[in-house]
Amino acid sequence: MPLIGLLGLICLMIVMADFLMTTVGTNDTSPIAMRIGKLAFRLVRRLPETDLKHKVIGPLVVATAATWWILGVNLSWAMIFMGVPDSLVEQNAGRTADAVGYISHVGHLLSTVGGGPTSPASTGIALLGVVVAVNGMIVLTLAVSFVMSTTQTVVEGRRLLLYLGASRTGDADVLKDLAGLTAQLNTAPFALFFSHQDAGLRIPEQLSHIFTRRLDDTDVEWSRLIRALPYFQQYSDAGMATGLERWLSAFSARRSD
16 A cells, blocks of 8 residues: 555544544543644634624534544545555546545545545445445444534533522532533533533533632532543642632633733
């Protein structure tokens, strides 16, 4: 296999590893997608403070991560096909497909639509196309599951915050719910990028506020919940209070001047 085909195989393994760790992992491990998400999040939150920004920032971050996976898988498979000489031909002209033709062919296979202006030059390449189609179905299925899990976590978090906002008994009686939400956030950490035009329904801000008020509570080991927050370990060296401030600054959609 020529170098470009080998490079495509390596890239495919990297992209799929990141995809699987992010979508079906039960912890906050996301080697590449989370970094891309954080970058997109920082860029969008620089926009002026408007209700629209807080409504769209979460979906835009998720869409950015999805774009990375789609482009990564598509280009990786295109390079694998390019690594096999004359593997695709243009149906009308009968000549070998160019780079755009390879990318287009893989795009049709991944979407399981098929068709397109190119066709495989041999039975072996056609069978490889079946593998691409299966890969596309896996990506599509797990991506939908990932989005649903993320949005359900956001909804659950807002439900809890609404209850806390209406309750007069404080937040100690919902310790179990807070622990459950923290566990859900570890399964779907992209939920932290979702904001709301109502500041009282912004999950990172409100969790940080609740935990900060409870740091001196000796009846409950709130620090254990705090340490369980997704990516909090990156900021825990500075202590709980300072660590919470730094964690919030990383996931707050408010513009930081």
